[in-house]
Amino acid sequence: xxxxxxxxxxxxxxxxxxxxxxxxxxxxxxxxxxxxxxxxxxxxxxxxxxxxxxxxxxxxxxxxxxxxxxxxxxxxxxxxxxxxxxxxxxxxxxxxxxxxxxxxxxxxxxxxxxxxxxxxxxxxxxxxxxxxxxxxxxxxxxxxxxxxxxxxxxxxxxxxxxxxxxxxxxxxxxxxxxxxxxxxxxxxxxxxxxxxxxxxxxxxxxxxxxxxxxxxxxxxxxxxxxxxxxxxxxxxxxxxxxxxxxxxxxxxxxxxxxxxxxxxxxxxxxxxxxxxxxxxxxxxxxxxxxxxxxxxxxxxxxxxxxxxxxxxxxxxxxxxxxx
Amino acid sequence: xxxxxxxxxxxxxxxxxxxxxxxxxxxxxxxxxxxxxxxxxxxxxxxxxxxxxxxxxxxxxxxxxxxxxxxxxxxxxxxxxxxxxxxxxxxxxxxxxxxxxxxxxxxxxxxxxxxxxxxxxxxxxxxxxxxxxxxxxxxxxxxxxxxxxxxxxxxxxxxxxxxxxxxxxxxxxxxxxxxxxxxxxxxxxxxxxxxxxxxxxxxxxxxxxxxxxxxxxxxx
Numbered sequence: 381x382x383x384x385x386x387x388x389x390x391x392x393x394x395x396x397x398x399x400x401x402x403x404x405x406x407x408x409x410x411x412x413x414x415x416x417x418x419x420x421x422x423x424x425x426x427x428x429x430x431x432x433x434x435x436x437x438x439x440x441x442x443x444x445x446x447x448x449x450x451x452x453x454x455x456x457x458x459x460x461x462x463x464x465x466x467x468x469x470x471x472x473x474x475x476x477x478x479x480x481x482x483x484x485x486x487x488x489x490x491x492x493x494x495x496x497x498x499x500x501x502x503x504x505x506x507x508x509x510x511x512x513x514x515x516x517x518x519x520x521x522x523x524x525x526x527x528x529x530x531x532x533x534x535x536x537x538x539x540x541x542x543x544x545x546x547x548x549x550x551x552x553x554x555x556x557x558x559x560x561x562x563x564x565x566x567x568x569x570x571x572x573x574x575x576x577x578x579x580x581x582x583x584x585x586x587x588x589x590x591x592x593x594x595x596x597x598x599x600x601x602x603x604x605x606x607x608x609x610x611x612x613x614x615x616x617x618x619x620x621x622x623x624x625x626x627x628x629x630x631x632x633x634x635x636x637x638x639x640x641x642x643x644x645x646x647x648x649x650x651x652x653x654x655x656x657x658x659x660x661x662x663x664x665x666x667x668x669x670x671x672x673x674x675x676x677x678x679x680x681x682x683x684x685x686x687x688x689x690x691x692x693x694x695x696x697x698x699x700x701x702x703x
Numbered sequence: 704x705x706x707x708x709x710x711x712x713x714x715x716x717x718x719x720x721x722x723x724x725x726x727x728x729x730x731x732x733x734x735x736x737x738x739x740x741x742x743x744x745x746x747x748x749x750x751x752x753x754x755x756x757x758x759x760x761x762x763x764x765x766x767x768x769x770x771x772x773x774x775x776x777x778x779x780x781x782x783x784x785x786x787x788x789x790x791x792x793x794x795x796x797x798x799x800x801x802x803x804x805x806x807x808x809x810x811x812x813x814x815x816x817x818x819x820x821x822x823x824x825x826x827x828x829x830x831x832x833x834x835x836x837x838x839x840x841x842x843x844x845x846x847x848x849x850x851x852x853x854x855x856x857x858x859x860x861x862x863x864x865x866x867x868x869x870x871x872x873x874x875x876x877x878x879x880x881x882x883x884x885x886x887x888x889x890x891x892x893x894x895x896x897x898x899x900x901x902x903x904x905x906x907x908x909x910x911x912x913x914x915x916x917x918x919x920x921x922x923x
Binding site: 559560561562563565566680681684685687688691692695696698699 | 706707710711713714717718720721724728800801804807808811812815819831834835
């Protein structure tokens with residue numbers, strides 16, 4: 381490998397390696413969180429690589445599709461996977477010099493994730509079983525609060541950094557002009573709440589349970605099996621990785637290699653990124669073992685806090701520099 | 704002014720607004736009292752930072768008064784009252800959390816729009832302190848409106864008073880005598896309120912102020 385990565389070829393190489401990196405690391409992150417949670421509960425837990433074996437096993441198995449399912453039901457897993465993967469590829473993980481950086485707009489990422497959620501909810505209702513419909517309606521109930529909260533967070537970031545492009549935001553956060561701002565702290569807390577809700581983590585939904593009355597995400601995808609389920613599971617894992625990368629990119633962008641940096645800077649970026657992922661995984665596991673799951677009808681209050689914080693962050697941002 | 708000093712002042716004042724929101728969100732009395740103590744702590748930090756950047760040493764005294772009275776004495780006394788009244792397990796839901804939050808956000812936006820228009824020529828720090836102080840005052844009023852329990856109404860009143868102190872420190876030149884007398888009047892208000900709470904309980908067997916609506920003012 382040459383020491384100097386620049387120009388279109390370099391950006392293309394970074395983009396491709398980033399796409400592969402998120403795809404490869406996503407199951408590992410899930411496995412790591414599960415392992416740490418198990419150790420915290422004094423269990424041994426499954427091996428770190430278990431999610432990979434699960435995916436491989438599911439991909440080999442026969443896919444059973446309900447009689448009442450339409451073509452939409454079979455197509456959606458691939459569509460959801462593609463949308464989530466593209467969204468994850470747009471978030472700078474180890475370097476900001478991505479080929480598609482010009483389109484790596486925060487609003488585009490939210491739109492991709494919102495689209496994926498819409499299709500998944502559609503698939504839940506498509507089979508016509510009661511569980512799918514129940515899961516879809518709950519997912520949509522949470523989304524009606526989580527999405528505006530995310531938009532408010534984006535507004536705050538865009539007002540502070542002067543751009544909705546993630547690479548610009550990350551560069552701004554590294555510069556000393558960022559100062560000490562309470563709006564950013566509020567936005568961080570709100571983003572963490574939204575991330576927990578969107579990834580069906582513990583206070584909102586339990587990723588490990590199959591108890592009918594409490595599940596949200598699992599109820600929606602209950603009818604899937606075989607390779608379709610593998611796709612759905614993998615996209616859920618990529619989504620978790622995406623939110624962690626998003627938080628890391630905006631609020632902890634150190635180690636991120638700038639545009640046209642050397643090869644070693646990019647390698648350092650990868651190491652820093654893996655470190656950030658490990659830290660986020662540890663925090664997530666700690667948080668999940670120390671809180672209890674909420675009742676479904678308490679969840680809107682919880683996500684409402686994120687919306688409130690997002691709104692307050694935007695208002696306080698206006699305050700700090702006048703209208 | 705040094706931008707970082709401004710940012711820190713902004714952070715404390717914004718934190719005060721945030722804690723006011725958290726006060727609105729609490730539905731258990733002990734949690735409410737603890738949050739009120741946190742609010743007093745944030746206020747004391749904010750006031751002492753103002754004292755530092757304005758080089759006004761008497762503001763340190765204000766901060767200490769706030770911390771001792773509102774951060775320790777009043778929450779402790781209210782804890783005792785709540786324990787004596789035996790209402791520490793009561794959960795009150797008068798207006799749901801989400802509508803209250805929406806109303807709170809609207810009030811904050813309102814106070815910013817009003818204050819930033821009115822104080823266009825003032826110093827940046829005073830402007831934003833006044834806007835934040837008005838929001839804290841309005842949120843305290845909102846708390847008094849949305850709660851039925853007399854103890855939470857008292858907390859709402861006290862947090863309203865915290866907003867007034869923030870406004871007073873932002874505007875330069877408030878005499879120390881006034882601040883000390885405010886501190887003591889709050890303490891006296893607490894004593895009056897404490898006696899009043901027990902009287903309400905004696906009469907109506909609860910501290911829910913809705914019971915007062917039905918009273919026609921007949922003698923004993």
